[in-house]
Every structure is written in structure tokens, then in C-alpha cells.
Amino acid sequence: MKIDQVRLTEVAEEFQTPVYIYSAEKILANYDAYRRGFGDYPHLICYAVKANSNLSILKLLAEAGSGFDIVSRGELKRVLAAGGDPKKVVYSGVGKRNCDLEFALNAGIGCFNVESVAEVYMLNKIAGKLGVKAPVSLRINPNVDAKTHPYISTGLKENKFGISMTDALPMYREMARMPHIDIQGIDFHIGSQLTEIEPYAEALDITLALIDELSALGIHLKHLDMGGGLGIRYEDETLIDPAEWIDQAIEKIGDRDLKILIEPGRSIVGDAGVLVTQVILTKENEGKNFAVVDAAMNDLIRPALYSSWMNIINLDERDEGEVKNYDIVGPICETGDFLGKDRQLALTSGDYLAITHAGAYGFTMASNYNSRGRAAEVLLVGDQAKLIRKRESEESLYAEELQYL
Ligand code: LLP
Numbered sequence: 001m002k003i004d005q006v007r008l009t010e011v012a013e014e015f016q017t018p019v020y021i022y023s024a025e026k027i028l029a030n031y032d033a034y035r036r037g038f039g040d041y042p043h044l045i046c047y048a049v050k051a052n053s054n055l056s057i058l059k060l061l062a063e064a065g066s067g068f069d070i071v072s073r074g075e076l077k078r079v080l081a082a083g084g085d086p087k088k089v090v091y092s093g094v095g096k097r098n099c100d101l102e103f104a105l106n107a108g109i110g111c112f113n114v115e116s117v118a119e120v121y122m123l124n125k126i127a128g129k130l131g132v133k134a135p136v137s138l139r140i141n142p143n144v145d146a147k148t149h150p151y152i153s154t155g156l157k158e159n160k161f162g163i164s165m166t167d168a169l170p171m172y173r174e175m176a177r178m179p180h181i182d183i184q185g186i187d188f189h190i191g192s193q194l195t196e197i198e199p200y201a202e203a204l205d206i207t208l209a210l211i212d213e214l215s216a217l218g219i220h221l222k223h224l225d226m227g228g229g230l231g232i233r234y235e236d237e238t239l240i241d242p243a244e245w246i247d248q249a250i251e252k253i254g255d256r257d258l259k260i261l262i263e264p265g266r267s268i269v270g271d272a273g274v275l276v277t278q279v280i281l282t283k284e285n286e287g288k289n290f291a292v293v294d295a296a297m298n299d300l301i302r303p304a305l306y307s308s309w310m311n312i313i314n315l316d317e318r319d320e321g322e323v324k325n326y327d328i329v330g331p332i333c334e335t336g337d338f339l340g341k342d343r344q345l346a347l348t349s350g351d352y353l354a355i356t357h358a359g360a361y362g363f364t365m366a367s368n369y370n371s372r373g374r375a376a377e378v379l380l381v382g383d384q385a386k387l388i389r390k391r392e393s394e395e396s397l398y399a400e401e402l403q404y405l
Helices: 006-017 024-038 055-063 071-083 100-108 117-131 165-176 198-216 242-255 266-272 304-305
Strands: 017-023 043-048 067-070 089-092 113-114 134-141 180-189 224-225 259-262 273-285 287-294 312-314 324-329 339-344 353-355 376-381 385-387
Touching: 006 017, 006 324, 006 353, 006 385, 017 024, 017 266, 024 043, 024 055, 024 100, 024 242, 024 376, 043 266, 055 067, 055 071, 055 100, 055 113, 055 376, 067 071, 071 089, 071 100, 089 100, 100 117, 113 117, 117 134, 117 165, 134 165, 134 198, 165 180, 165 198, 180 198, 180 242, 180 324, 180 376, 198 224, 224 266, 266 273, 287 353, 304 339, 312 324, 312 339, 339 353
Parallel strands: 017 376, 043 067, 043 259, 067 089, 089 113, 113 134, 134 180, 180 224, 224 259, 287 324
Antiparallel strands: 017 273, 273 287, 273 353, 312 353, 324 339, 376 385
């Protein structure tokens, strides 16, 4: 199997396993699908950094003109380190501390996506202290069912995200009177890995009705941020076409003078990355076959955490052996440590396997559980394979620890 002309097995041999391998070309193509969808319509694509925050990937997108959706001071520092434009940054998240707000204000970010009444007051106070005005959008909670996994559904009223529809209008009126708040827009993000367009249409209608009510009160918004969430095809999911999604929004917005912002993460990097791992050994327990590989739930937690199905292919073309039903498991001491179950594969120890569609929420969710260093990351650029993150050394895992005894 090849992506971008570079054999994955060769990359695995060069950089060892487990290794994340991304395609620059695919990332840019995914970004471009959104850009083409907007055409001349005023817009800003704010890539959701949490999906994959490697500096080289942020730089690639920054150079393509992308903005960024961040949820922490750490992500903002990454964006700045990668040369991203702070003016193109929107800052989401339910728990920003005073120090986070202050850092982002000083950095001059484009907009705070405020998620609570309390945050508005904190922001007004800190902006006052710094003698500036904070650009603000309220993240509303439109109370729509995004029909995705409950852990990644965010637009229902029982979720912790956003400001309720009842609080939103009074809050805008109040903000209009605050000396250090500069009302910019409104935003929603209803969930992730969405495969149906209807929940977006519903959220959009609800938001536009509120925008009109605000207009009638003399509060005019400059932008509407529709969040991210478009799904990718892990197995056989139906996909939302970015252009269709954008067209629908432009049509619904009509002649209201609103710039559109979006915050895609998974749909930019998800299908542009694979995790390559090597089979350590195979074993059979009472008729059940296991392939124990060198990647584990600490490298890729999606199967364990959300019971996500991710495709696993054998990169070793020599294997003409017997196809068996395998559970692909890691070396971690947890039954939940699996990457795939019941996979029909022919494999032997030493084979390289690729877990596909692992470019989003793979490395960024990795941990050091069982004192395992995090994987190396490689970016394929043309026919070059560039190491963009060294494998984490085991010594570095305890380097910050202090020995009292
Ligand atoms: N904007 C906000 C405010 C978000 O919370 C998220 C994702 C995004 C944008 C980007 O959503 P995307 O386009 O990537 O769906 N770890 C989970 C996904 C968590 C998503 C969290 N928020 C997974 O592996 O499926």
C-alpha cells in the first residue's frame, strides 16, 4: 500500500513503530474542499487544533491561509509557534481561567467563543484591566440532537457546552452595555463525527432566528460560526459533502450580512493519517486468536474509549497464510486495550499493520500509560518522509519527577 508514493512499510522500517504517518497532500486537499465550497463568500476556516496539533501540520494549514479553533492556552502557544495568525484564532472551551483569558487577550486573538454567563463577566473585567476590548461570540446551545456517540454530542441542553437559548438574548443585551466587550458574532458546535445534515439545518434555523431578534434590538453580528463536526468514513458511514453544507448555510443566511466561520478538525486530518504498528506475536487462547502489536490504547484510544471501529490492514504483501479471526490487541495490562476485534486477517509476527483514518484524535489523545513513550510522527511531503516528532524517550517520561527519598 502506498500513500503519496512512499511505501508505508519503508517509513515504518526507517522510523520504527508505532508511528503515525500523515499525508500533507491529503490534508491540503481536505482543507481545499472547504475553501472551494465557500468560493467568494466571506469566510474563515478555523481548523480545530485538538484533532491533530503537531506544529508541522499547523504550519502547513497556516500557510494555506487557515485560521484555528483552540480550546486551551497550550493550543494557542502551538498556533503561535507554528506561525499562525492570532487574528484568525477563535477560542472555545467551557473552562477558561483568568490567566488563559489574559494570555489570549495579550496575543490579540480574533474572537472568544464564550460558553457561559460567568465567562463574559470574567472577560469584561480582565479586558478592562488591560485597557482593551475583548472580541466576543456567544456559543449557544441550540438543543438539537446531533445523532452521534453520546460522548461527542455537544448540542443538547443536558450537555455542559454553550449558553442556553433562554440566557442568550438577555446576555447579548447585557454585553452591548459592557465597556470592554466587543460583540462580534455567534457560534454553535453540535457534535463530532456527524453524518446527517439535518441537525445542522435545525441549529442554523434556531441561530438565525436569534440573530434576527438581536438585529431588531439594534445588535448587529458580524459573523456566524457553525463549528465543526463533519464525519469521515471509518467503515461505511454516509458523509456530509462540505460544499453542500456550506451552500445550505449561505442560502439560509440570505441577505443578512454575515461572514461564516467553521471549525473542522476530523474532516481535515482524519483520513490523511494512519498509525503503523508491528505484530509482536500471535497467540491462541482456547480457540480465540490474538495478534499482539506494538501499538496500544495509549497510542490510539478511540476503539477503547468510544468502541470506535477503525480499519486495520496488513501492509505485508508477502502474507499468503491462513486468514483467521483476530483481535488486534496492545501490550497494555487492560482488557480494554484493543485496536480492533474480530478482524479477518492473514498475519505473522513481524508484519506491519496500518490502522487507517487515524490522523484525527489519535496522537493528540495519546498518553504515557504503562510508561510507554508516545509514538513518532512522520509527514509525507511529495516523495519525502519527514520526521515531525521524535519518538518520546522513556527517560523523558520521568525527567520532571522529583525524588524525595
Ligand atoms: N469546535 C469545537 C468547539 C469542538 O469542540 C470540536 C470538537 C470541533 C470544533 C472539531 O470537531 P470535528 O470537526 O473534529 O468533529 N475525541 C473524539 C472527538 C472529540 C471532538 C471534540 N470537539 C473522537 O475521537 O471521536
